[in-house]
Amino acid sequence: xxxxxxxxxxxxxxxxxxxxxxxxxxPITPQTEVVELLSQMCASGELKAKFIKVESExxxxxxxxxxxxVGVRTFTATSSQGLALxxxxxxxxxxxxxxxVMGNINRAFAPPWSVxxxxxxxxxxxxxxxxxxxxxxxxxxxxxxxxxxxxAESLDLPAMVVLAAFVLSHxxxxxDIPAQEKVDEFLPTYKREYxxxxxxxxxxxxxxxxxxxxxxxxxxxxxxxxALNKWEEVGEEFEAFFxxxxxxxxxxxxxxxxxxxxxxxxxxxxxxxxxxSLREKGKKVGLLRIRxxxxxxxxxxxxxxxxxxxxxxxxxxxxxxxSGIFCQEVKAAMYNEKNTPPIFGVIAGLGGRDVTxxxxxxxxxxxxxxxxxxxxxxxxxxxx
Amino acid sequence: xKLKIPEQEIMSCGNVxxxxxxxxxxxxxxxxxxxxxxxxxIPACCWTVIDGPFPHSTVNVPLFHTAFSAAAATxxxxxxxxxxxxxDTNVVAWTGDxxxxxxxxxxxxxxxxxxxDILYVCYDNEAYMNTGNQRSSSTPLKAWTTTTxxxxxxxxxxxxxxxIMAAHRIPYIATASIAYPEDMIKKFKKAKxxxxxxxxxxxxxxxxxxxxxxxxxxxLARLAVQSxxxxxxxxxxxxxxxLTKKIAHPKPIAEYLKPQGRFKHLNxxxxxxxxxxxxxxxxxxxxxxxx
Numbered sequence: 001x002x003x004x005x006x007x008x009x010x011x012x013x014x015x016x017x018x019x020x021x022x023x024x025x026x027p028i029t030p031q032t033e034v035v036e037l038l039s040q041m042c043a044s045g046e047l048k049a050k051f052i053k054v055e056s057e058x059x060x061x062x063x064x065x066x067x068x069x070v071g072v073r074t075f076t077a078t079s080s081q082g083l084a085l086x087x088x089x090x091x092x093x094x095x096x097x098x099x100x101v102m103g104n105i106n107r108a109f110a111p112p113w114s115v116x117x118x119x120x121x122x123x124x125x126x127x128x129x130x131x132x133x134x135x136x137x138x139x140x141x142x143x144x145x146x147x148x149x150x151x152a153e154s155l156d157l158p159a160m161v162v163l164a165a166f167v168l169s170h171x172x173x174x175x176d177i178p179a180q181e182k183v184d185e186f187l188p189t190y191k192r193e194y195x196x197x198x199x200x201x202x203x204x205x206x207x208x209x210x211x212x213x214x215x216x217x218x219x220x221x222x223x224x225x226x227a228l229n230k231w232e233e234v235g236e237e238f239e240a241f242f243x244x245x246x247x248x249x250x251x252x253x254x255x256x257x258x259x260x261x262x263x264x265x266x267x268x269x270x271x272x273x274x275x276x277s278l279r280e281k282g283k284k285v286g287l288l289r290i291r292x293x294x295x296x297x298x299x300x301x302x303x304x305x306x307x308x309x310x311x312x313x314x315x316x317x318x319x320x321x322x323s324g325i326f327c328q329e330v331k332a333a334m335y336n337e338k339n340t341p342p343i344f345g346v347i348a349g350l351g352g353r354d355v356t357x358x359x360x361x362x363x364x365x366x367x368x369x370x371x372x373x374x375x376x377x378x379x380x381x382x383x384x
Numbered sequence: 385x386k387l388k389i390p391e392q393e394i395m396s397c398g399n400v401x402x403x404x405x406x407x408x409x410x411x412x413x414x415x416x417x418x419x420x421x422x423x424x425x426i427p428a429c430c431w432t433v434i435d436g437p438f439p440h441s442t443v444n445v446p447l448f449h450t451a452f453s454a455a456a457a458t459x460x461x462x463x464x465x466x467x468x469x470x471x472d473t474n475v476v477a478w479t480g481d482x483x484x485x486x487x488x489x490x491x492x493x494x495x496x497x498x499x500x501d502i503l504y505v506c507y508d509n510e511a512y513m514n515t516g517n518q519r520s521s522s523t524p525l526k527a528w529t530t531t532t533x534x535x536x537x538x539x540x541x542x543x544x545x546x547x548i549m550a551a552h553r554i555p556y557i558a559t560a561s562i563a564y565p566e567d568m569i570k571k572f573k574k575a576k577x578x579x580x581x582x583x584x585x586x587x588x589x590x591x592x593x594x595x596x597x598x599x600x601x602x603x604l605a606r607l608a609v610q611s612x613x614x615x616x617x618x619x620x621x622x623x624x625x626x627l628t629k630k631i632a633h634p635k636p637i638a639e640y641l642k643p644q645g646r647f648k649h650l651n652x653x654x655x656x657x658x659x660x661x662x663x664x665x666x667x668x669x670x671x672x673x674x675x
Contacts (some may be wrong), residue, residue, distance in 0.1 A: 022464045040388060051465040054457060061455035062491075063461030066425060068449055070465030082474060083594075090449050094447075196446040198421045198473055203441035205449035238388030 005175040007168030008033035010138040014145025015277040017183045017361045020075035022067035024052040024060045030169045034077040045168040060090035068098035071192035080107035080121045094129025098201035099152035107165040108351045116352020117165035131159040132294040136269040138173040155223040164266045224295040248297035256285030263314040274360035298333035316349040325377040348380035350374035387463040390416045394516035399442040401434040404598025406588030407507045409562040417572030427455040429480030430514045453488040455479045480509045481522035496552035501579040508639040509590035534649040547607040553622030554581040563605035587614045595645020607640040612666045625672040
């Protein structure tokens with residue numbers, strides 16, 4: 001069934017189709033519509049889930065970790081300050097190996113107050129042990145929630161589906177809503193191996209000395225490494241079921257490209273238009289969109305980037321004191337390669353400033369004139 | 385009817401608590417009342433350590449460790465998980481006073497306002513004992529802790545958590561003492577069968593933090609009740625207050641204060657002031673008690 005949905009409602013439908021059993025959330029702009037629709041779905045009985053209307057995001061995550069430890073499927077959504085307040089429990093979810101799935105709407109941090117999009121909220125959760133996936137349109141938002149459960153539950157890792165504030169969250173697009181029976185077939189009920197069960201009592205998360213803690217961390221890393229293949233595998237399986245293909249990354253016109261633009265989320269979808277325009281002018285440019293950020297698909301990125309002349313990474317985020325975060329990751333992935341092209345890091349669109357196709361063409365034309373990067377950051381349209 | 389205390393010990397005898405720990409007695413009695421169909425969630429507190437390091441656990445019921453401020457919310461989530469699976473399991477948040485009175489108060493209030501079907505227990509040892517006795521908002525007036533040194537002991541009153549919980553009008557609130565196990569077990573059994581949020585505050589003296597000889601734990605817990613410092617009561621729906629233990633001749637508070645190193649610096653005037661506060665609090669309480 002095709003329906004016109006905002007990115008927010010695409011998240012709600014994703015959770016509903018995945019038959020989330022416990023939902024727990026706290027409102028924050030621009031996420032509120034996600035939980036409003038889910039509240040209605042729960043109230044009408046359309047979705048048979050327990051919805052805990054918690055008093056903070058910290059409690060939202062804490063309650064879902066508890067529910068997930070019992071062995072049920074859980075969902076929440078948040079944004080920005082809310083995600084930051086959850087931070088302690090994000091580590092807890094990963095450490096407790098609870099496959100909670102969450103939608104995060106990228107919104108810039110205060111102060112000063114902003115409600116517009118920027119990726120610093122989710123990217124500052126980079127090392128919490130959560131998988132992170134950046135969607136480029138509302139169809140992908142819905143589809144990614146379903147896939148996220150499949151990957152998360154197979155490896156006992158939590159997963160975050162990330163979308164841009166307003167650019168997706170409040171923008172309506174046509175979205176194909178898959179049939180429930182098909183989703184049920186694709187995504188069976190969650191079965192947890194080690195769970196809270198009075199018939200088989202165990203203690204979870206107690207004081208663990210250095211002789212065991214180290215290996216538990218190793219296991220999280222191993223699960224993350226396995227997740228690389230799993231996202232690809234689940235993406236292919238999803239295509240067989242629903243006809244839409246997804247992977248760790250998406251490439252556009254890269255086969256004969258001399259230069260590549262690398263970006264994520266909605267800047268990457270806009271960059272596709274920019275690539276088309278530049279191609280019309282005879283420029284051999286392609287696009288690499290990084291969809292899954294954690295685990296980071298370094299090997300795949302190396303394969304794609306090692307054969308080009310120049311790479312331009314556009315970041316809608318900043319690692320203060322360093323540079324754009326996707327750019328840092330791409331550079332780190334390329335460091336030991338023999339044929340590493342120069343990597344130019346551009347920061348654009350902070351605090352939700354528009355990044356249009358025209359802007360991306362300008363970025364390309366300005367950067368491509370340079371032989372080597374003159375600094376770690378090239379600021380797009382800085383007014384000072 | 386005479387109460388029979390269940391003989392079955394759910395908690396094992398081995399644990400890593402300090403000698404004379406009141407909080408271990410509290411767990412032992414609570415589990416006797418609640419039985420095996422119980423799941424505990426414990427935030428950062430003494431019990432994080434008492435239960436034993438991985439892979440040991442002394443409680444013999446499922447235990448989920450959680451973050452300091454997160455016990456009530458974690459319990460709500462665990463309960464929601466069991467509810468959606470159609471399982472009727474007692475879900476208990478087992479917490480210290482730091483988690484309840486301070487860092488987790490918002491979370492406790494949230495669960496209470498929603499009337500989530502959990503039993504929330506605070507074993508109150510009146511300071512951050514697991515980190516070495518720093519003051520909490522449960523620390524009594526004039527007490528010494530490592531952050532309220534003797535030249536400037538605690539300057540504010542102990543927070544009245546019971547009235548705060550009563551203001552939420554949850555179905556059941558009780559105070560309990562390890563010195564009165566029959567009363568305590570009765571309350572836990574009663575709480576177990578009530579739907580909605582239940583809150584039990586268990587008074588648990590701490591020899592390590594309060595600086596007294598470990599064999600005095602039960603005696604001090606009893607003196608706290610006998611001097612009306614810690615009345616044993618029940619509150620139904622936040623409005624029906626009832627004493628479960630009436631003290632005919634309250635003992636002077638000096639008897640309770642004297643053996644404790646944390647009150648060693650008090651002079652006669654201080655003791656008299658504390659005595660007056662207890663009497664004033666008691667008179668306020670009597671106004672709430674059902675005749």
